[in-house]
Amino acid sequence: MAQAVEEWYKQMPIITRSYLTAAIVTTVGCSLDIISPYNLYLNPRLVMKQYQIWRLVTNFLYFRKMDLDFLFHMFFLARYCKLLEENTFRGRTADFFYMLLFGASVLTGIVLVGGMIPYVSESFAKIIFLSNSLTFMMVYVWSKQNPFIHMSFLGLFTFTAAYLPWVLLGFSVLVGASPWVDLLGMIAGHAYYFLKDVYPRMTGRRPLKTPSFIKALFTDDNAVVAQPNYVRFAPAPPVEAQHQD
16 A cells, blocks of 8 residues: 555656645644744735745645645645646646746735735735645646546536536535635636637737746756647547546
């Protein structure tokens, strides 16, 4: 059993393995009181006035207490982060890293701006960890790229992957969780989808082209066959190509 887990872990692509490891270590460390969540949460005042820049990163690593919700998010992180990195971004680690960087920046910007808007500032002030939102963004992007895959929710009903974010959002509401976290992930995911797929088809421009200095960090990109200027997220497959998840 231990050997199987070790092999599964070693076979993960680098970004997925690194993020999953950092998230588990951080969350376990907080549960054991080795790390204080108060040193991790997103606090704009501490970032700007006391230069605690690390909070811009650490708030994406802590998944609150270790309970059933934590296990669900670790499953989503391991599954959909891995699917994106191994399939959609196969051989394009730099592009995948840039997608996560874009999503984290959008989520942080939304929370910072929302905290300055009257009537909604109190709601945004309560969002101090964005790890769940970033995970939900990955789910949203994956669903946009694979909308025709058939899925089942707890064996109760089937649906196509295009509706996966909405099914998970509805489930969060049913169990009493705040929908804001999932909605933020959907907003960030849709922003990436629009700028990466829709906008280039409309204008021929690519605003989300990965910077060269990020590409230089990942050597696997050198072995990739040249990609077209843009690729549509999810062209409709023939009927026989559809499969069960």
